[in-house]
Amino acid sequence: xxxxxxxxxxxxxxxxxxxxxxxxxxxxxxxxxxxxxxxxxxxxxxxxxxxxxxxxxxxxxxxxxxxxxxxxxxxxxxxxxxxx
Amino acid sequence: xxxxxxxxxxxxxxxxxxxxxxxxxxxxxxxxxxxxxxxxxxxxxxxxxxxxxxxxxxxxxxxxxxxxxxxxxxxxxxxxxxxxxxxxxxxxxxxxxxxxxxxxxxxxxxxxxxxxxxxxxxxxxxxxxxxxxxxxxxxxxxxxxxxxxxxxxxxxxxxxxxxxxxxxxxxxxxxxxxxxxxxxxxxxxxxxxxxxxx
Ligand SMILES: [Zn+2]
Numbered sequence: 294x295x296x297x298x299x300x301x302x303x304x305x306x307x308x309x310x311x312x313x314x315x316x317x318x319x320x321x322x323x324x325x326x327x328x329x330x331x332x333x334x335x336x337x338x339x340x341x342x343x344x345x346x347x348x349x350x351x352x353x354x355x356x357x358x359x360x361x362x363x364x365x366x367x368x369x370x371x372x373x374x375x376x377x
Numbered sequence: 378x379x380x381x382x383x384x385x386x387x388x389x390x391x392x393x394x395x396x397x398x399x400x401x402x403x404x405x406x407x408x409x410x411x412x413x414x415x416x417x418x419x420x421x422x423x424x425x426x427x428x429x430x431x432x433x434x435x436x437x438x439x440x441x442x443x444x445x446x447x448x449x450x451x452x453x454x455x456x457x458x459x460x461x462x463x464x465x466x467x468x469x470x471x472x473x474x475x476x477x478x479x480x481x482x483x484x485x486x487x488x489x490x491x492x493x494x495x496x497x498x499x500x501x502x503x504x505x506x507x508x509x510x511x512x513x514x515x516x517x518x519x520x521x522x523x524x525x526x527x528x529x530x531x532x533x534x535x536x537x538x539x540x541x542x543x544x545x546x547x548x549x550x551x552x553x554x555x556x557x558x559x560x561x562x563x564x565x566x567x568x569x570x571x572x573x574x575x
Contacts, residue, residue: 302487335492350532
């Protein structure tokens with residue numbers, strides 16, 4: 294007889310979400326999580342939040358650099374050009 | 378213009394292409410450097426040296442990797458050397474053993490007592506996308522190392538887990554654990570920010 298994996302509780306389910314979204318869970322862990330998600334709206338909401346967070350991270354774009362940092366680097370560039 | 382076009386134009390001596398590449402990548406270089414070196418000032422120095430190395434090496438860049446990968450490798454190698462010179466120890470993940478979600482959000486059985494609300498609901502009805510992006514940016518800024526470097530490289534710059542592992546001298550398994558904690562922390566900070574706006 295094959296032992297069924299014990300069902301997940303929410304506290305443990307959230308620890309699997311990042312690897313789940315990256316596709317790096319073992320098949321067994323993925324099945325356990327999907328089984329839990331199918332009947333848990335709260336963890337599904339958590340998964341959605343995590344998905345939105347990761348998607349937004351990819352769209353934040355570069356920070357605005359302080360103008361003195363940009364100026365300093367442009368001066369560096371000009372010095373380099375005049376020396377070479 | 379994409380990176381390759383900017384590089385081409387930089388080779389032609391176009392200063393504004395240099396400025397654009399700086400705007401795109403300087404802050405990421407500083408974060409990668411900060412992972413290895415002892416202070417913010419020292420990280421800024423490493424990032425600056427990286428740009429000089431780029432200008433010196435640009436004609437030898439063969440385009441076998443992307444410009445981004447090449448740039449980040451130069452930066453990581455220089456930062457590693459500086460870090461060793463400064464006797465800086467590589468930061469370990471302070472949250473490694475902590476939970477992803479605060480314990481009080483669950484009941485004794487481990488089920489949610491304070492369940493999350495999807496951001497998309499809050500955003501569609503009351504917030505615009507810019508608010509989410511700003512919260513996420515602030516949250517990533519607030520992360521400690523090594524989470525900040527890992528989340529920036531993986532989720533902001535879109536590098537693979539393997540590339541992040543190589544740049545930071547970590548195993549892929551370690552990158553995944555740190556990424557998991559970092560993302561959970563970003564989600565938590567964003568959730569607080571979104572809640573405040575509803
Ligand atoms: Zn659940």
